[in-house]
Amino acid sequence: MSDKTNVQSIEEKQYLVRFKANTESHLHVLDSDVCATKCPDKICTIFCPAEVYKWEDIRMHVGYEGCHECGSCRIGCPHENIKWEYPKGGHGIIFRLG
Ligand code: SF4
Numbered sequence: 001m002s003d004k005t006n007v008q009s010i011e012e013k014q015y016l017v018r019f020k021a022n023t024e025s026h027l028h029v030l031d032s033d034v035c036a037t038k039c040p041d042k043i044c045t046i047f048c049p050a051e052v053y054k055w056e057d058i059r060m061h062v063g064y065e066g067c068h069e070c071g072s073c074r075i076g077c078p079h080e081n082i083k084w085e086y087p088k089g090g091h092g093i094i095f096r097l098g
């Protein structure tokens with residue numbers, strides 16, 4: 001039996017969670033100019049496991065609805081350019097485990 005049978009894809013793992021999105025984002029990129037001029041690798045688009053951040057020509061699109069609330073972007077942005085808060089009570093990620 002190959003190890004592959006025991007490996008879950010991101011899509012399969014994400015099936016185990018669902019989201020109750022707020023109408024207001026709990027994530028804010030403070031200054032897109034900083035992203036454009038000081039962050040050539042746009043590393044939030046790499047380290048975010050939920051692919052929340054997508055660079056669109058001149059600004060960062062933030063798909064906050066899919067955030068897994070892992071907190072990585074609090075410390076991962078080298079320019080402290082992301083304001084991250086927990087979603088308001090009753091919103092955000094819901095785990096299906098258990
Ligand atoms: S890591 Fe920070 S500075 Fe870099 S693109 Fe993302 S939000 Fe902008």
Ligand code: SF4
Nearest residue numbers: 048067068070071073
């Ligand atoms: S908290 Fe985690 S999942 Fe949510 S946007 Fe930041 S890095 Fe992505």
